Each structure stands twice: as C-alpha cells, then as structure tokens.
Amino acid sequence: xxxxxxxxxxxxxxxxxxxxxxxxxxxxxxxxxxxxxxxxxxxxxxxxxxxxxxxxxxxxxxxxxxxxxxxxxxxxxxxxxxxxxxxxxxxxxxxxxxxxxxxxxxxxxxxxxxxxxxxxxxxxxxxxxxxxxxxxxxxxxxxxxxxxxxxxxxxxxxxxxxxxxxxxxxxxxxxxxxxxxxxxxxxxxxxxxxxxxxxxxxxxxxxxxxxxxxxxx
Amino acid sequence: xxxxxxxxxxxxxxxxxxxxxxxxxxxxxxxxxxxxxxxxxxxxxxxxxxxxxxxxxxxxxxxxxxxxxxxxxxxxxxxxxxxxxxxxxxxxxxxxxxxxxxxxxxxxxxxxxxxxxxxxxxxxxxxxxxxxxxxxxxxxxxxxxxxxxxxxxxxxxxxxxxxxxxxxxxxxxxxxxxxxxxxxxxxxxxxxxxxxxxxxxxxxxxxxxxxxxxxxxxxxxxxxxxxxxxxxxxxxxxxxxxxxxxxxxxxxxxxxxxxxxxxxxxxxxxxxxxxxxxxxxxxxxxxxxxxxxxxxxxxxxxxxxxxxxxxxxxxxxxxxxxxxxxxxxxxxxxxxxxxxxxxxxxxxxxxxxxxxxxxxxxxxxxxxxxxxxxxxxxxxxxxxxxxxxxxxxxxx
Numbered sequence: 001x002x003x004x005x006x007x008x009x010x011x012x013x014x015x016x017x018x019x020x021x022x023x024x025x026x027x028x029x030x031x032x033x034x035x036x037x038x039x040x041x042x043x044x045x046x047x048x049x050x051x052x053x054x055x056x057x058x059x060x061x062x063x064x065x066x067x068x069x070x071x072x073x074x075x076x077x078x079x080x081x082x083x084x085x086x087x088x089x090x091x092x093x094x095x096x097x098x099x100x101x102x103x104x105x106x107x108x109x110x111x112x113x114x115x116x117x118x119x120x121x122x123x124x125x126x127x128x129x130x131x132x133x134x135x136x137x138x139x140x141x142x143x144x145x146x147x148x149x150x151x152x153x154x155x156x157x158x159x160x161x162x163x164x165x166x167x168x169x170x171x172x173x174x175x176x177x178x179x180x181x182x183x184x185x186x187x188x189x190x191x192x193x194x195x196x197x198x199x200x201x202x203x204x205x206x207x208x209x210x211x212x213x214x215x216x217x
Numbered sequence: 218x219x220x221x222x223x224x225x226x227x228x229x230x231x232x233x234x235x236x237x238x239x240x241x242x243x244x245x246x247x248x249x250x251x252x253x254x255x256x257x258x259x260x261x262x263x264x265x266x267x268x269x270x271x272x273x274x275x276x277x278x279x280x281x282x283x284x285x286x287x288x289x290x291x292x293x294x295x296x297x298x299x300x301x302x303x304x305x306x307x308x309x310x311x312x313x314x315x316x317x318x319x320x321x322x323x324x325x326x327x328x329x330x331x332x333x334x335x336x337x338x339x340x341x342x343x344x345x346x347x348x349x350x351x352x353x354x355x356x357x358x359x360x361x362x363x364x365x366x367x368x369x370x371x372x373x374x375x376x377x378x379x380x381x382x383x384x385x386x387x388x389x390x391x392x393x394x395x396x397x398x399x400x401x402x403x404x405x406x407x408x409x410x411x412x413x414x415x416x417x418x419x420x421x422x423x424x425x426x427x428x429x430x431x432x433x434x435x436x437x438x439x440x441x442x443x444x445x446x447x448x449x450x451x452x453x454x455x456x457x458x459x460x461x462x463x464x465x466x467x468x469x470x471x472x473x474x475x476x477x478x479x480x481x482x483x484x485x486x487x488x489x490x491x492x493x494x495x496x497x498x499x500x501x502x503x504x505x506x507x508x509x510x511x512x513x514x515x516x517x518x519x520x521x522x523x524x525x526x527x528x529x530x531x532x533x534x535x536x537x538x539x540x541x542x543x544x545x546x547x548x549x550x551x552x553x554x555x556x557x558x559x560x561x562x563x564x565x566x567x568x569x570x571x572x573x574x575x576x577x578x579x580x581x582x583x584x585x586x587x588x589x590x591x592x593x594x595x596x597x598x599x600x601x602x603x604x605x606x607x608x609x610x611x612x613x
Contacts, residue, residue, distance in 0.1 A: 059498075064416035109410070157551055201520070
C-alpha cells in the first residue's frame with residue numbers, strides 16, 4: 001500500500017524528472033485515492049517545479065529540461081485544479097494578479113512564458129497577453145483584471161525603450177500597479193532609469209520579486 | 218598600406234597584421250534600422266528601397282556607410298529574394314500608405330501595406346509557428362525541409378545582392394555572408410518553443426532536422442563561394458542557458474562541423490557567433506572550438522554570463538588553438554559604446570586590443586559584442602572606430 005506521502009513524493013519527482021505522463025498518472029491517482037488536491041499541488045507539483053527551477057539557476061539543467069518540466073507541472077495542475085472544492089479554491093486564492101507580455105516590436109517569448117509558468121505554479125493568477133504588445137495593451141489588460149503586477153519583457157536593445165513607455169503610461173494614469181521588467185538587455189540600472197519597481201534576472205528572482213512586491217503593497 | 222581585406226586575411230592566416238582589423242557585426246542590419254543612421258547613409262533615399270530590394274540603391278547606401286565608417290569588411294552579403302520575385306513585386310508609395318504590389322503576370326494583382334520601421338527599430342512580425350505537429354518522422358523532415366541546389370540558387374538570382382557587393386567592394390574589403398547555423402535553422406523551422414522541448418522529448422528527430430538543414434545550408438555556402446565571397450558568418454542561439462553542452466555536442470555540433478568543413482574546403486573563412494556563451498558554459502565553448510571554425514566571436518558579458526575576452530583567450534590557448542582560430546573583440550555596445558564615458562570607451566578598446574595582440578598573439582579582429590544600438594549617435598560610433606584604429610596600429 002503506497003502512502004499519501006509516497007504518492008506526493010513521486011509526483012514531485014515526476015515533475016523534477018520532466019515526466020509528463022507520470023505526472024498525469026499520479027495526479028489521477030491523487031484523485032482516485034481522495035488525497036487533498038491542494039496538498040498535491042503544493043507538496044507535489046510546486047515543490048517539483050521549484051526544485052527544477054533551482055537546478056536551472058545553478059546550471060545543472062538548461063532551458064529545454066525546464067520547459068518540459070513546466071509543461072508536466074501544468075498538465076498536473078490542469079487535472080488537479082478542477083478537483084478543488086469551492087472552500088479549497090478560497091484557500092488557493094491567488095497570491096496576486098500578474099499581467100505579463102513582451103513589448104511592442106519584440107517577438108521573443110521563451111523567457112516571458114517561463115516566468116508566467118513559474119508564477120502560475122507559485123500561486124499567481126497570470127494573464128499572458130503575448131508578444132509584440134503595445135503600451136495600451138498592457139494598460140488595458142491591467143485595468144481590466146485589476147493587476148497587482150505587470151511584467152514587461154524585452155530582449156533587444158531596440159525594444160527595451162518600450163519598457164520606459166509602459167512605466168510612464170501607468171504612472172501618468174495614476175495606476176498603483178507594480179512593474180517588473182526583464183530580458184537579456186536590461187538590468188537593475190535600466191529598471192531604475194525607466195522607473196520600474198524591479199528587475200528580475202531569472203525565473204527564481206521573478207517569483208521572489210513578485211512575492212516581495214505583493215507583500216509590500 | 219594593407220587593404221581591409223588583406224588585414225582581415227592576415228588576422229586569419231598569419232596573425233599580427235600591421236593594423237588590427239576594425240569591423241562591426243550586423244552593420245547593414247543594425248545600423249540601417251536606426252533612423253538617424255539611415256538618414257546619414259541613405260542620403261534622402263526612401264526607407265522602402267530595402268523592401269523593394271533595389272540593389273543599385275542599396276549598394277549606394279552601403280558605399281556611403283563605408284565612406285563614413287571605413288570598416289574592413291562588408292557584412293551581410295547574403296541571399297536576397299529571387300530575380301522573379303523582385304521583378305513581380307514593386308513598391309508603390311502613395312499619399313496614404315506605401316504598398317507592396319504583386320504584379321505576377323497572369324495572376325490577380327494584389328497588394329499589402331508596408332510600414333516604415335518605428336524609431337526603436339524594426340517591427341518583427343514572423344509568426345510563432347509549431348511545426349512539431351506536422352513533422353514527426355524522418356520522411357516528414359525530407360518532405361518539408363527543401364534543399365535548394367547551388368545552381369538553382371544562382372540561376373534564380375538569389376545571389377544578385379552578394380554579387381553586386383563582391384563586384385563593388387571585393388578588391389578592398391573582406392566580403393562576409395551570413396548563413397543560418399543548422400541547429401538554429403532547424404529549431405526556428407519547427408518553432409522555438411516546440412524545438413526546445415524536442416531536445417528532451419525527441420532528440421533523434423531534432424538531429425534529423427538539423428542534418429537536413431545542414432544539407433540546405435551547404436548548398437548556400439557553395440553558392441556564396443561561387444560568387445566570390447571571402448567568409449561566412451553563422452549565428453547560433455541554441456547554446457548557453459538554452460541547451461546543455463552535451464545537447465550541443467550530440468545534436469548541433471556534427472552538422473555545424475560539416476558546414477565549417479565545406480566552407481573551409483572552398484577557401485572561405487567561417488566565423489561562428491554563438492550567443493549566450495560564457496564561463497559557466499565552458500564545456501560547450503570548448504566543444505565549439507573543437508569544430509575549428511576560423512573565427513570565434515562571443516557576445517559581451519551580460520544577463521549573468523561572463524564572456525571576458527581574457528578568459529576566451531586563455532581557453533583557446535589552453536587548447537593550443539591560437540594558430541588556428543582567430544579571436545574577435547566583444548566591446549559592450551550598450552554600456553561602453555553607447556553609454557560609456559570617453560575614458561571608459563578608450564580604456565576598453567585599448568584593453569581588448571592588448572589582449573588580442575599581446576595575450577593572444579595577434580590573430581585578432583576588433584568588433585563589438587552585439588550590434589550597435591539605434592540609440593548610439595553616429596559621432597559616437599565614429600569616435601569608437603577611430604579609437605580602434607589608433608590603438609590597433611602596430612607600434613614600431
């Protein structure tokens with residue numbers, strides 16, 4: 001007889017081993033055995049993806065493994081989330097709402113997608129507006145969903161200027177939304193220059209920074 | 218007095234030329250998309266001559282840019298649309314908009330609006346495709362990845378732009394053509410996100426795709442060689458934090474090495490430009506060096522990776538490659554060229570040239586790590602070029 005702890009441990013390891021099929025099988029087992037889905041998400045899937053994120057941060061693994069692991073994690077989430085009772089859903093209320101996108105003129109999306117996935121896995125409600133998005137698209141979506149945070153990604157030197165425009169637009173409208181910038185050609189100094197609330201160098205920093213900004217609010 | 222071409226060839230073949238070669242990567246892409254650069258170089262020619270592929274006019278823009286910057290190479294002598302496509306597509310500027318009109322005889326005439334690139338740069342529009350749903354077997358790879366033969370490439374006029382540059386500048390300047398790197402080409406073909414997953418989910422299929430892309434690229438290399446270019450530039454993005462050194466070694470390296478070998482057999486210099494490579498990916502860097510490209514060019518340190526030139530020189534020397542591989546400078550185009558003080562700019566130029574000349578014994582070409590930004594002024598760029606010439610001159 002396999003214990004609940006063992007199943008959750010297997011779930012965590014399945015994510016950490018980028019094994020989507022096993023994640024789905026174990027998520028279904030969680031449902032069959034009546035294990036608390038919230039616990040399965042938090043102690044299985046989230047722990048697994050965070051372990052993968054740490055390994056990515058120390059270069060033990062690379063983007064290809066991280067993406068497959070993230071996909072496996074989300075496959076598990078998609079099975080377990082509908083199982084949560086309304087009471088549990090209340091407990092799982094989002095840490096915060098994030099609107100994320102790549103700025104106008106820039107079609108890079110890998111980093112942005114991964115940050116979105118990691119934020120989602122860590123309990124944020126994420127609205128990914130996609131790539132090549134205008135300043136207005138960021139503002140409109142943030143207003144529509146009542147975003148706590150906006151994440152604006154730019155991977156080229158030519159498009160990072162859009163980040164400045166986004167910050168300016170939010171400030172001019174008097175919106176309190178925190179703005180995080182990211183991408184290969186930006187850093188803390190650029191964040192300061194454009195007046196953003198923070199810069200995230202990698203996935204882990206993006207999650208930590210987002211949580212810090214929510215706590216500060 | 219050596220020509221630019223002689224300087225670059227000396228840096229590849231002998232080392233220690235009189236003057237360190239002075240070049241800018243992606244010159245006619247990066248600079249032509251900056252509106253103020255375009256205004257300086259194009260001398261009132263409209264922006265849309267790029268879309269129209271007006272080779273004569275584009276050649277004039279290149280000539281004006283060279284007069285102002287005097288690089289030792291011509292960057293971007295690459296394939297253009299076929300002669301038939303150019304004949305059947307005309308740009309029609311009107312008061313309302315600028316149209317690209319398809320006038321193919323016998324076909325219905327249709328047109329679409331083309332837009333002037335915004336000040337912050339070109340507006341990239343290629344779709345994010347996912348062909349992994351279509352390409353599942355080796356047969357699919359052969360069916361969907363087309364290999365255009367060398368003769369066809371030339372007959373269709375796809376080398377006309379290359380030929381124009383060779384004729385105009387080939388005596389004085391090193392003519393450099395950009396080709397796709399097979400790993401990059403295969404991944405872009407499938408779609409970046411799906412292909413990154415293929416490294417884990419189906420590396421065999423990905424390798425088949427990479428090999429097939431290499432077949433196509435080799436035909437392009439042969440076409441460039443027939444027209445008379447001097448070198449090949451290949452950018453590879455699937456490196457660094459994207460994939461592991463082991464994935465590069467097994468999936469990318471054999472095909473890239475095949476391209477390098479063909480280029481070298483045809484007398485071309487092959488410059489490999491992998492982005493995202495630094496100290497923490499040294500095993501991958503060494504794997505790249507093992508392919509023996511003629512030149513290796515890394516980006517400047519950024520985004521958490523450290524690609525200091527001194528470290529690069531040390532790795533190359535440790536492998537005993539200083540007589541085989543030419544090292545490229547990687548001056549930071551944002552923090553130094555665009556935003557650094559005059560003193561910082563001169564100090565970094567001198568530091569890198571000293572590394573190239575003293576530590577690396579002269580097989581060195583000076584360049585920026587990433588393309589010049591549109592926020593950089595022409596005056597600043599000329600100042601940078603002049604500093605490279607000043608410090609790159611051999612003292613007797």
